[in-house]
Amino acid sequence: MKVTYREALRAALREALANDPRVFLMGEDVGRYGGSYAVSHGLLEEFGPERVRDTPLSESAFLGAGIGAAIGGMRPIVELMTVNFSLLALDQIVNNAATLRHMSGGQLGIPLVVRMATGGGRQLAAQHSHSLEGWYAHIPGIKVLTPATVTDARGMLGAALREPDPVFIFEHAMLYPTEGDLDEDALPLAEISRAAVRRVGGDVSLITYGGSLGKTLAAAATLAEHGIDAEVIDLRTLRPLDTPAILSSVAKTHRAVVIDEAWQTGSFAAEIAAQIGEGAFFELDGPVRRVCSVEVPMPYPKHLEDAALPQPQRIVEVAEEMLRRHG
Amino acid sequence: MSEPPERSITRDHGLALLRGMLFIRRFEEKAAELYTLGKIRGFLHLYIGEEAIAVGATRALGPEDAVVATYREHGQALARGIPPGAVMAEMYGKANGCSGGRGGSMHLFDASRRFFGGYAIVGGGLPIAVGLGLADWLQNRSRVTACFFGDGAVAEGEFHESLNLAALWKLPVLFLCENNLYAMGTALARAQSQTDLAAKAGAYLVPSERVDGMDVFAVERATARAAAAVREGGGPQFIEFLTYRFRAHSMYDPELYRTKEEVAEWKKKDPIASCRAELTRLGLIGEVDLAAIEAQVAREVDAAVAEAEAGPWEPVSDLTLHVYMRREAETR
Numbered sequence: 001m002k003v004t005y006r007e008a009l010r011a012a013l014r015e016a017l018a019n020d021p022r023v024f025l026m027g028e029d030v031g032r033y034g035g036s037y038a039v040s041h042g043l044l045e046e047f048g049p050e051r052v053r054d055t056p057l058s059e060s061a062f063l064g065a066g067i068g069a070a071i072g073g074m075r076p077i078v079e080l081m082t083v084n085f086s087l088l089a090l091d092q093i094v095n096n097a098a099t100l101r102h103m104s105g106g107q108l109g110i111p112l113v114v115r116m117a118t119g120g121g122r123q124l125a126a127q128h129s130h131s132l133e134g135w136y137a138h139i140p141g142i143k144v145l146t147p148a149t150v151t152d153a154r155g156m157l158g159a160a161l162r163e164p165d166p167v168f169i170f171e172h173a174m175l176y177p178t179e180g181d182l183d184e185d186a187l188p189l190a191e192i193s194r195a196a197v198r199r200v201g202g203d204v205s206l207i208t209y210g211g212s213l214g215k216t217l218a219a220a221a222t223l224a225e226h227g228i229d230a231e232v233i234d235l236r237t238l239r240p241l242d243t244p245a246i247l248s249s250v251a252k253t254h255r256a257v258v259i260d261e262a263w264q265t266g267s268f269a270a271e272i273a274a275q276i277g278e279g280a281f282f283e284l285d286g287p288v289r290r291v292c293s294v295e296v297p298m299p300y301p302k303h304l305e306d307a308a309l310p311q312p313q314r315i316v317e318v319a320e321e322m323l324r325r326h327g
Numbered sequence: 328m329s330e331p332p333e334r335s336i337t338r339d340h341g342l343a344l345l346r347g348m349l350f351i352r353r354f355e356e357k358a359a360e361l362y363t364l365g366k367i368r369g370f371l372h373l374y375i376g377e378e379a380i381a382v383g384a385t386r387a388l389g390p391e392d393a394v395v396a397t398y399r400e401h402g403q404a405l406a407r408g409i410p411p412g413a414v415m416a417e418m419y420g421k422a423n424g425c426s427g428g429r430g431g432s433m434h435l436f437d438a439s440r441r442f443f444g445g446y447a448i449v450g451g452g453l454p455i456a457v458g459l460g461l462a463d464w465l466q467n468r469s470r471v472t473a474c475f476f477g478d479g480a481v482a483e484g485e486f487h488e489s490l491n492l493a494a495l496w497k498l499p500v501l502f503l504c505e506n507n508l509y510a511m512g513t514a515l516a517r518a519q520s521q522t523d524l525a526a527k528a529g530a531y532l533v534p535s536e537r538v539d540g541m542d543v544f545a546v547e548r549a550t551a552r553a554a555a556a557v558r559e560g561g562g563p564q565f566i567e568f569l570t571y572r573f574r575a576h577s578m579y580d581p582e583l584y585r586t587k588e589e590v591a592e593w594k595k596k597d598p599i600a601s602c603r604a605e606l607t608r609l610g611l612i613g614e615v616d617l618a619a620i621e622a623q624v625a626r627e628v629d630a631a632v633a634e635a636e637a638g639p640w641e642p643v644s645d646l647t648l649h650v651y652m653r654r655e656a657e658t659r
Binding site for chain 2: 095
């Protein structure tokens, strides 16, 4: 069945609200406006204002209220409009959500789900376009999911709500209108700690997640035309990281390119490269390469934004370079 | 005030208040001593001087209510009934501490007593309290969440966001501001254009009042009134307690920012001495009672220390527990 990423998320929210009276959604413009990306459109009418709660622009207070409500027995879903805005709630996320179980010696659990849009590509300039999920993946105590397909968009929310700990879901803003095949069989027990092989190949491992998956698959298709058989790994979850899946792909292909829309310095791509270096060094035919965003705040003009973001052509070039050099 | 304190205070009631405050005082004096001996490390923020607030305010709460506090929360924890041995063991970092030793002095927790922590980021507990209130409201529970914080928190955005949200959604949260006049070393007037903190709460249409935080009877009465209003579904209430910390901000603080004369002036309003004088004046207690309380408190503090001393250290092999519910979740 074909659905859009947005519809898949909405179906997941609707199912969660319908199945569990403890679940409620809160965030900026999730109700009357229908969600800034229209994900929650129609849910206010269906579930009422108590369970689809519009908040003031107080990211710290309503994220923290989500933590408190979770302690109080609810299953809140908090929507932060974008990852750039989530920084206003960083105190609650890093100092409370991620620490309360630990600081209380295991007495408190925070079954909280936080969703937000991430990523660039829509000419929204330098305060709406960044990919900071790697920062969140740095923090022990929370889990970080990056659904890249409509099936994961549909399935990961339910899985996140079953978690006893805070789960952060990063939805790449370019994905909302994209359409894909919903794999109903994969839904009921969507596993959230395993990577997925999206394309099987033997020459090079292209390791990516979220909004970069489509670009990476496009690059793999081009590489195939050039006689290079790329394997595409979709990490799906940045924390906990499925390191064995990465290492076993690299053991097969002996080459790895990491594609990550964040800036390269200190990026999650660096973590992947380090994991490969530590766990599969002797399997490698050459250095691990990274395709990340250029180190500049996101520019507004289309041609500059395109140049700043990872693009399929660049992935192809890097992979071909590796095969030429080390093939 | 509907009735003068004389009519409402019984001997047992008065003794309980006095004893509660004295216990916190002696417990913390012992903690300070243990700090100098290296038994307690990290930061240790003493509540000495402010005991009337924890003791008076927590008496307005029932077991179903919740408490959210700050990093200066020994008083609230003890007044809430967390066993003193578990609090002392937590300060030692022992496994029998009330947070399993993971939190220390600034992060006391006891879920069974609905004591939801010690928050050391100023203002950070307020949104949590709002969420606890939201959970109660959504589940139609007639509970109160009491949220303690200091005057420093009023400068944080989280204070303003939380008061607005609680008022907007009419949530059952009791905001209890302990205004001890200094945010660490910064006097209120050096940090706030408006030093009437109750007026700030009023700006969010939260009913607010300013109360003498050195008078345990006044604290108890005001908190009971406000808690009843919250419980009746009227939304949040705010009380500003005027108080003073007699000791330094933490054990590292050389106190360069206030004068000895100012401290001495406030010490004349010592809440324990005032309470004792009032109860004596009313003929409710005598010297014998005081001696008995002191002796009993001393025994209990010693017992708490003994419990902390005897407690086990958590094995290092347990280091990565309590990060996630399931330990394997983090170490795939």
